[in-house]
Structure formats: C-alpha cells, structure tokens
Amino acid sequence: MIGRHLPSLALLLVLLAGWEAIVRLAGISALVVPAPSAVATVLWDGLTVGFLWPHIWITAAETLMGFGLGCVVGFVCGVALGESERLRHLLWPYVLATQVVPKLALGPIFIIWFGFGMTSTVVITALICFFPLLENTMTGLQAASPEKRDLFRMLGAGRWQTLVRLKIPSGLPVVMAGVRVAIVLALVGAVVGEFIGSGKGLGASIIAAQGMMDSTLMFALFVAITAMGLLFYQLTLLFERWLLRGWLKGKVS
Amino acid sequence: MSIEPAFLSVQGVSYTYDDGSDVLSEIDWTIPAGGFYSLVGRSGCGKTTLLKLAAGLLQPTSGQVRIEAQTVAGPSQKIGFVFQTPALLEWLPVLDNVLLPISLHRRVQPEDRASALELLDLVGIGDLAGRYPGQLSGGQQSRAALARALIGSPPALLMDEPFAALDAITREELQDDLLRLVALRRTTVLFVTHDIAEAVYLSDRVAVMDRGRIALAAAIDLPRPRGGDCRYDPQFAGHCQRIRSAMAQAQAVAA
Numbered sequence: 344m345i346g347r348h349l350p351s352l353a354l355l356l357v358l359l360a361g362w363e364a365i366v367r368l369a370g371i372s373a374l375v376v377p378a379p380s381a382v383a384t385v386l387w388d389g390l391t392v393g394f395l396w397p398h399i400w401i402t403a404a405e406t407l408m409g410f411g412l413g414c415v416v417g418f419v420c421g422v423a424l425g426e427s428e429r430l431r432h433l434l435w436p437y438v439l440a441t442q443v444v445p446k447l448a449l450g451p452i453f454i455i456w457f458g459f460g461m462t463s464t465v466v467i468t469a470l471i472c473f474f475p476l477l478e479n480t481m482t483g484l485q486a487a488s489p490e491k492r493d494l495f496r497m498l499g500a501g502r503w504q505t506l507v508r509l510k511i512p513s514g515l516p517v518v519m520a521g522v523r524v525a526i527v528l529a530l531v532g533a534v535v536g537e538f539i540g541s542g543k544g545l546g547a548s549i550i551a552a553q554g555m556m557d558s559t560l561m562f563a564l565f566v567a568i569t570a571m572g573l574l575f576y577q578l579t580l581l582f583e584r585w586l587l588r589g590w591l592k593g594k595v596s
Numbered sequence: 597m598s599i600e601p602a603f604l605s606v607q608g609v610s611y612t613y614d615d616g617s618d619v620l621s622e623i624d625w626t627i628p629a630g631g632f633y634s635l636v637g638r639s640g641c642g643k644t645t646l647l648k649l650a651a652g653l654l655q656p657t658s659g660q661v662r663i664e665a666q667t668v669a670g671p672s673q674k675i676g677f678v679f680q681t682p683a684l685l686e687w688l689p690v691l692d693n694v695l696l697p698i699s700l701h702r703r704v705q706p707e708d709r710a711s712a713l714e715l716l717d718l719v720g721i722g723d724l725a726g727r728y729p730g731q732l733s734g735g736q737q738s739r740a741a742l743a744r745a746l747i748g749s750p751p752a753l754l755m756d757e758p759f760a761a762l763d764a765i766t767r768e769e770l771q772d773d774l775l776r777l778v779a780l781r782r783t784t785v786l787f788v789t790h791d792i793a794e795a796v797y798l799s800d801r802v803a804v805m806d807r808g809r810i811a812l813a814a815a816i817d818l819p820r821p822r823g824g825d826c827r828y829d830p831q832f833a834g835h836c837q838r839i840r841s842a843m844a845q846a847q848a849v850a851a
C-alpha cells in the first residue's frame with residue numbers, strides 16, 4: 344500500500360524542493376509565488392492558532408449539505424425520469440436547459456432569494472451535484488439485462504419490486520460513478536459559491552486574502568481545499584467499495 | 597406415454613411481429629406431465645419465441661397456450677425458467693439468488709433457507725452458498741440458476757439453451773445432473789437447444805423447428821436412465837442423424 348504510493352510521494356518532494364530552490368535563487372517576490380516553506384508556516388499557524396478551522400468547517404458543511412441535497416434530489420428525479428418515458432419527454436429539455444446555464448451566473452439571484460451566506464452556497468452546490476446524479480441514475484436504470492427483466496416478470500414481480508430489487512441495484516455502479524463526479528464538483532461549487540455569496544469559508548477567505556495582497560495565505564488556503572477534496576473523494580471511494588462489495592468480490596477472483 | 601394427461605398444450609398458435617412478419621404459424625403441440633421435450637432448430641427458427649409463449653412472457657397472435665387446461669395469460673408460478681445466461685443478481689450471494697423467487701413474494705422462512713441449501717447440494721454447489729456470482733465459474737453459475745428455477749418446486753421447467761456457453765465436459769455433467777433432478781421431482785421440461793446430440797440425450801421427444809413450423813417430431817426411445825455410454829450407442833447416432841437430416845432438408849427447401 345505504502346510502497347505503491349512511494350514514487351508519487353517522492354515526486355511531490357522533488358517538485359516542492361525545486362519550487363523552493365527556484366523561488367529562493369531567483370528572488371521571486373512572495374506576492375507572485377510564495378515559497379512552499381512560507382506557505383507551510385502560514386498553514387501551520389492557521390491550524391494551530393485556529394483561525395482557519397471555522398472556515399474549514401463552514402466550507403466542509405456547505406460542501407456536504409449541497410452534495411447531499413443535490414445527490415438525493417438528483418437520484419429521485421433520475422429514477423422518476425428513468426421510469427416514466429412521458430415524464431422524460433416532458434421535462435428533459437427543461438432539465439437540460441437548467442444545466443447549460445452556468446450555475447455560478449445564478450449566484451447573484453440566489454443572494455437576492457436566499458440572502459448572503461451559507462444558504463446560497465448550499466443551493467449552488469446542490470444544483471451542481473444534481474445533474475451528474477440525474478443523468479447517471481437515468482442511465483443506470485437501463486443497465487439490467489433483458490433476461491433479468493424477463494426473470495422478474497416470470498417471478499411475478501411488480502413494477503415497484505422490479506425497480507427496487509433489480510433496476511436500482513443493477514444501476515448502482517453507474518450511479519456511484521456519478522456520486523464520485525458530484526463530490527469533486529461539490530467542493531468546487533462551495534468554494535466558488537463563497538466567492539460571490541458569502542463572507543465565511545475557505546473561498547471567502549481567498550477573496551479576503553486577495554484583498555490583503557497575501558499570496559502566501561491564498562496558497563495555504565489552496566492546500567487546505569485540496570486536502571479536503573482528497574479526503575472527501577477517498578471517503579466516497581470507501582463508501583462505494585462497501586456498497587458494491589458483491590460486484591467487487593466477483594472481480595477479485 | 598399417450599395416456600398421460602397433457603401438461604402443456606399449444607393449439608393453433610401463431611405469432612407475428614409488429615412489422616407483420618410471421619415467427620410462428622399454426623403450431624400444435626402437447627407435452628404430457630413429466631415429459632422431457634426438446635425443440636431444436638437453427639437460429640431464428642422461432643424456438644425461443646415458442647418457449648416465451650409457453651412461459652407467458654409473450655401472448656400468441658392467434659391460438660391458445662394452456663397449462664393444466666388453463667389458458668396462459670401471463671407468467672405463471674407453475675413454471676421455472678432458465679435463461680441462456682445464468683442471469684444471477686451480482687449483488688446477492690448465491691443463497692439469496694436461489695431464494696429470490698420466494699423473497700419477492702413473502703418473508704423468507706428458515707425452512708425456505710433449508711430447502712434452498714438442499715437444492716444447492718443437489719445441483720452440486722452446496723458449499724458455495726455464501727459466494728457471490730462473480731466468484732463462480734460458468735458451470736457453477738448455471739447450476740445456481742437451475743437451483744433458482746427449481747426452488748418453488750414448479751411442476752414445469754422451461755429452458756432456453758441453458759448450457760450453450762459451457763465447455764463440452766461441464767455441459768455433459770450438467771445434462772446428467774438435470775436428468776437426475778427432473779426425474780427425482782417428476783418435472784415436466786421443455787428444452788430449447790441448437791445442439792442435436794444434447795436434445796437426443798435429454799429428451800423423450802424432439803421437435804425440429806423450421807421457419808415457424810414443426811418440421812419433424814421424433815420420439816427418442818432410448819432406455820432411461822441414460823448414462824455416458826448411451827451417447828456412443830448406434831441407436832443414439834441414428835436418432836441424431838434423422839434429426840440432422842430433417843433440419844438440413846428443411847433448410848434445402850428454404851434455399
């Protein structure tokens with residue numbers, strides 16, 4: 344496990360050392376590109392003194408709430424549209440239109456509707472997560488083979504049973520692929536949502552750092568956001584492995 | 597044989613696709629209770645369609661399919677169906693796959709579990725009950741699918757080329773196990789295959805289908821139980837030859 348990650352870890356160290364060396368030797372201003380050591384110091388201070396933590400919690404909360412809301416609504420709508428052809432024909436153009444609109448462009452109107460703060464950011468994040476779940480759920484529901492559908496008909500399964508016991512489980516790998524896309528987009532949505540609609544959180548802190556011309560702090564915030572994204576993605580992967588353990592067991596042997 | 601009551605009867609059944617092309621025309625056929633009947637024919641001759649009509653998965657354009665004198669209006673619990681692929685649910689262990697026909701309708705009781713385990717023993721994979729389908733070989737998956745079809749003790753099995761994807765040795769093992777099981781339970785079987793030797797080995801009667809009609813219905817009077825030696829019997833070869841020439845002749849007329 345560790346051995347597999349060793350080369351990429353070594354590469355990281357080499358890159359950081361190179362960066363540090365170039366910044367120091369060329370005398371590049373910290374305003375343009377700060378040295379990794381300076382970034383690490385600011386990040387360490389932020390975490391130990393604690394002024395970063397409230398922002399981290401807020402961004403994490405916005406990301407997870409938006410992600411949860413978007414995934415649930417996207418999944419439910421995906422099931423509804425996947426099951427009913429009439430509904431699909433009726434609503435699909437509208438769904439597509441709402442997704443083609445850049446959601447961040449809706450930020451200003453959300454601020455009017457939901458106020459300046461967390462709610463606007465959560466709504467933007469949820470909207471961003473909605474589409475990958477909707478689309479992957481609709482696709483996933485078609486994944487069950489015709490033979491399995493015939494099997495369920497032979498066994499006298501009703502429509503609801505076929506949905507819950509055949510179509511949704513068959514589609515889960517595809518749905519989970521959508522969830523993985525959504526968690527990454529959710530963090531982007533939350534951070535960028537904070538740019539326009541919030542005074543707190545890591546995204547809002549980036550704007551504040553920009554105002555103070557503090558590039559070192561901005562880089563420290565990038566690192567915190569990246570770490571959070573990696574953590575969320577890994578947790579999603581773990582959840583997926585647990586959920587799809589039956590399929591995966593088959594693949595191992 | 598002829599005094600046995602008909603279990604499945606197909607009377608004047610035709611089936612036409614939506615585009616108007618005939619798949620089956622005026623088929624008449626009966627299978628007595630406990631009989632093992634096979635349908636052979638080349639791809640596209642309508643044998644799978646006839647099987648689906650018998651299962652109630654399709655409704656005939658005209659004519660009637662009856663099971664125990666009742667018209668088949670839809671899928672019936674009296675029938676176990678085995679598909680071309682095992683069609684096991686990958687996310688459930690083998691035991692739960694076998695119990696699926698029960699768990700769809702009511703809560704699974706301990707005695708259901710016991711009878712599922714017994715069935716898995718009978719098909720030779722009793723020790724694999726806790727595995728997932730992806731962990732089984734093709735032959736083991738076919739065995740699990742067979743156990744699932746038999747779980748409610750249906751009086752009849754409909755089988756659609758269930759062993760077509762298996763290697764020769766595994767297929768012969770499964771054929772012997774199938775014969776043993778259906779003899780034990782007196783199950784009526786309608787078996788679709790494109791393998792002439794398989795049809796002859798398994799069946800009491802083999803029908804050759806060609807372009808939606810039954811071109812030949814041959815009784816196979818080889819003694820039972822049939823063992824491996826029977827495949828090399830001159831009589832066996834004679835039956836195969838007769839069926840093969842009927843298939844070839846039908847094709848020649850078409851050409």
